[in-house]
Amino acid sequence: MSILIVGSVALDSVKTPHGEAKEILGGAAVYSSYSASFFSPVRLVGVVGKDFPPRYLTLLRKKGVNLEGLEVEEGKTFRWKGFYNHNLGCAHTLDTQLNVFASFHPQIPPKYKKSKYLFLANIDPKLQLEVLEQVEKPELTIADTMNYWIKNSLKALLKVFKKVDLALLNEEEAKQLFKATSSRSKESDYPISKVAKKILSLGPQRVIIKKGEHGSLMFTNKSVFSAPAFPIKKIIDPTGAGDSFAGGLIGYLSKASDPGEENLRKGIIYGSVLASFNLEDFSLNRLKRLKLKEIRERYKEMKRMVTF
């Protein structure tokens, strides 16, 4: 089934305790599209500048990512520069140059409008709303966001959340959103189940809370699913792990072509597997040499990890 992914395409400069890489392929739409492409063809909507290296386009196309919806604008590609210190869970931004992304308004090509699976990667919720207005009722819509939008664009974000099936947040963002939308300003504590319940009350039928090395939780009003993180030996670069997770999830769902609880759970495990591989190198370097067989093996290992 068809997957539509809308989000950033970037050139990243990243420093981690294990090395440094400059002007490498990045962006939420790139990580998620590439990961999803292990399972299903993907349509990507985003924008790059004229300076965007053509070899990156080739890389995506060869993997099965349709780039008809990728605008190439006069100017420079979106750039992000950041570093991770020993606490690899937290990215520190050194510089963000929006460039062509500053005036971006997603245009969904006509043939993309009936896509069955939609991933709204982390961008301005106003742009996410523009996408939602253009598409025709996907079977499943997943929306990601980040702390910046919760703080600065809450109203638009809440409109997005009213319209999507599944909200994807990391733990800090989930708690931040909980606090921003709870009437009692001083909550003495907030167990994650309470946070999840609050987010579900904002609209989505499901919320997935990503906890990095602690795995993830999916909540509905009736169920909880807990997935571990795959315990890899060495994290080289955490950039794009969350987007690889989302890509693996929506990729598997599209392949299974039924976004029910059972497939969502499997999809979360595939997402965790993709994220774990992505951590093992900079940019898409690990995913580029990743084989489906390795994905399947790690999936089985994760099954053994939780069986009792």
Next chain:
Amino acid sequence: MSILIVGSVALDSVKTPHGEAKEILGGAAVYSSYSASFFSPVRLVGVVGKDFPPRYLTLLRKKGVNLEGLEVEEGKTFRWKGFYNHNLGCAHTLDTQLNVFASFHPQIPPKYKKSKYLFLANIDPKLQLEVLEQVEKPELTIADTMNYWIKNSLKALLKVFKKVDLALLNEEEAKQLFKATSSRSKESDYPISKVAKKILSLGPQRVIIKKGEHGSLMFTNKSVFSAPAFPIKKIIDPTGAGDSFAGGLIGYLSKASDPGEENLRKGIIYGSVLASFNLEDFSLNRLKRLKLKEIRERYKEMKRMVTF
């Protein structure tokens, strides 16, 4: 099968965002013994002062905890005073009065010496060694510890770890022990699997790393088991959660009378269940009214939580 638990019996004064309780029954040996008693009879070795309320002894005895090894000494019972702020994961100690615990040397009654399952709760590793010298080859020995001993009594602790089957640590303690025993002083990062491998190299065949609300991980050199935490709605008092976990684990193992991988995994889930109930009230208040049926239900819920 017989369980022997050696550790502290205390009177705690605790303040949490949900309330305050003074001079309540506490201590690692109490929480773990009471939890284990849901599955198997327990023998407790510890010390209290003459001021220890007899009703607490009655409570433990009625649950199936044999107190022949509990010394009653002239003087006052060990007291701990602490509080938890909004981050319920971290206890802040306000006052510790060792009292009769200061001169405690565990004396294992002759009929306890052949106990098959031994839990060395968190006490001075020198005392843990004294216990190990007195018992006759248990089928399974589990040792807990804390940051204080890793910092101040590492040599004795390493001797303990050489002699036990299973080390039980929380995540911070595990990382602290990793750093204290690694030759490279500046590790740039330490994924938990690396930390676990290091601890296994110190002696125990297994290590369980407790991660609070993020569940727990059990490592051997060949396998990893990941258990979620049960997502309770409201945490009233975190005191004793780790010890309830250990009690549920060793209690189930003793009942199953085979400490193999399969039962250890089930035991970890039962431990997580006991810990989750313990969080719901001060002292043993929740465990006192807990029914085996509730334990079984939550166990099943945890199975549903991880199934994919």
